Amino acid sequence: MKYHIEKNTVQETLIIPLFGRLVCSERFPKLFSDPEAKHLCGSLDYDFTQMRKRMESAAGLFGALEVAQRQYDLRCEVEAYLKEHPKAAVVNMGCGLDDTFAKVDNGLCRGYNLDFPDVIAVRNELLPPGKNEENIVCDLNDPKWMDRINAEDGAVLFAAGVFYYLKTGEVKKLFTKMAERFPSAVLAFDSCNRRGAKMMRKTWLKDAGITDVNAFFSLEDEKELKSWSSRFASVTAKSYMRGYRDIYNDVSLLHKLMIRLCDSLVKMKIIKIEFGGQNET
Numbered sequence: 268m269k270y271h272i273e274k275n276t277v278q279e280t281l282i283i284p285l286f287g288r289l290v291c292s293e294r295f296p297k298l299f300s301d302p303e304a305k306h307l308c309g310s311l312d313y314d315f316t317q318m319r320k321r322m323e324s325a326a327g328l329f330g331a332l333e334v335a336q337r338q339y340d341l342r343c344e345v346e347a348y349l350k351e352h353p354k355a356a357v358v359n360m361g362c363g364l365d366d367t368f369a370k371v372d373n374g375l376c377r378g379y380n381l382d383f384p385d386v387i388a389v390r391n392e393l394l395p396p397g398k399n400e401e402n403i404v405c406d407l408n409d410p411k412w413m414d415r416i417n418a419e420d421g422a423v424l425f426a427a428g429v430f431y432y433l434k435t436g437e438v439k440k441l442f443t444k445m446a447e448r449f450p451s452a453v454l455a456f457d458s459c460n461r462r463g464a465k466m467m468r469k470t471w472l473k474d475a476g477i478t479d480v481n482a483f484f485s486l487e488d489e490k491e492l493k494s495w496s497s498r499f500a501s502v503t504a505k506s507y508m509r510g511y512r513d514i515y516n517d518v519s520l521l522h523k524l525m526i527r528l529c530d531s532l533v534k535m536k537i538i539k540i541e542f543g544g545q546n547e548t
Contacts, residue, residue, distance in 0.1 A: 269312035270392055277385050282308070284428070285364045286315060287331035288338065290322045298517055299335050303366050307393055329525050332518070333507070333535075337457055338367060340511045340537045341425045344455040345371045352421035360407055360456075361429035364390060368400055379416055381405050408437055413448045422452040430456055430484045431464065438484045439495050446498035446542040454540045457507060458486040463533035489538050500543040507535035 272278045288304040308315065321327045345357055349371060357368050359380045368378030378400035380390065387404045396402050405412035407429070416422060424445060430438050445454060464485040486492070489504040508526045509515055515526055529535040 269310055272311050272313040278389055281364050281386065281389055282311065282313065283318070284334045286318055287322060287334040290319070290328065290331045291335035294328065295332075295517065298514055299339070301335070303369065307364065310393065325521055329522050332514070332522065336508055336514065337427050337537075338365065340505070340507065341427055341455055342367050342370055343511045344453065344537070344539060345423050345425060348421070348423035348453050349373055349376055352423075354420035356416050356418045356420075356422040358416060358422060358424040360424060360426040362386070362390065364394060365427060366394060367425070369397065372397070372399070377417060379403055381407065381412055407441060408433070410444050410448075413445070416449070418449050418452060422449045424449070424452060424454045426456040428457060430458070433484055435484050442492070442540065443496045443498070446496050446540075450498065450543050452542045454542070456538055458484075458536055458538050460487045460534040461485045463535065466533070486538070487534065489536065492538070492540065498542055499540050501541045503539050504536040506530055507537060510537060
């Protein structure tokens with residue numbers, strides 16, 4: 268029996284990036300191979316007709332590219348950390364239906380997928396945890412979730428499209444607390460500048476009822492983060508669409524232009540913070 272997805276619910280928002288990954292694997296098979304996305308979409312009782320129509324428009328396809336490329340970028344960071352710390356904790360913050368842990372699992376590491384109760388309820392049905400994997404109900408702003416993470420062999424924490432929903436003060440508090448609790452860990456996440464956040468305001472921020480966009484997290488320059496905590500040993504950034512593998516020559520002229528705009532005007536980046544600097548005094 269297929270899992271039914273109601274229209275205009277949190278369930279529907281969860282399958283948008285999932286379907287984006289599927290579309291990219293169909294349209295750009297040399298770049299993306301995502302059999303799990305195909306399997307999951309095939310297991311859903313949902314009419315994808317309108318979503319496919321939107322996703323395969325020029326703008327919609329670029330949004331799908333962003334989703335698929337973001338997962339690829341963050342997976343690269345996780346895999347790089349696991350090469351040095353094969354038994355580390357892999358922590359997916361605001362996991363949705365992302366299956367990064369299954370893609371990077373080396374048989375030694377431990378996976379933790381964190382999200383709100385209604386999201387984890389759907390995930391438990393569609394992506395039940397495998398061996399060495401746990402789905403955890405939590406609010407990221409409540410540090411109690413950190414008690415559930417076994418980071419004795421290191422930790423790589425990552426978040427895709429999550430921190431835009433949090434206020435800057437909340438993000439700062441969260442980051443500094445993680446640096447304190449996981450002193451040898453790495454945190455990787457996507458970001459954009461204020462201009463990008465304002466553009467989002469016209470779409471999902473508006474739908475979420477968010478009006479004061481300036482209060483929410485955006486980043487003009489990753490160097491801003493260095494002042495947040497002396498426990499941040501390093502802060503680096505790479506281009507969202509070109510930093511881990513350059514897909515520029517594999518897309519249409521319009522999408523080439525959109526990539527350039529994202530790099531120059533919106534500052535879409537993957538940020539990596541290495542914890543382990545000086546203790547606070």
